[in-house]
Amino acid sequence: MIETRSPLTPAREKSLARLKRIEGQVRGIGRMLEDDRYCIDVLTQLSAVKSALAAVEGEILRDHAGHCVAHAIESGDAVAQKAKMDELIGLLAKHYRL
Known part of the structure; x- marks a missing residue:
């Protein structure tokens, strides 16, 4: 049986595009290390990647709350x-170590 995927939501497409940009940033950091670039420059780029990942995480969390959690609430199924x-x-709790 051939499995077909449903089309990505706009939020998922946006997150996927961001992740591809982040992937490029990470490869760039690898090249910076290979080129023995200044540590502060590398750390600055690492910080930018972490911020970009946090933005993707937030978008996916919003998407989950807006669709999956909302659907469960609307279903009336306790x-x-x-x-x-x-x-x-x-x-x-895991993310924030609660």
């Missing part, structure tokens, strides 16, 4: 609602 909220709280 079990699905609790599962999605537990999942979201677990992620945030």
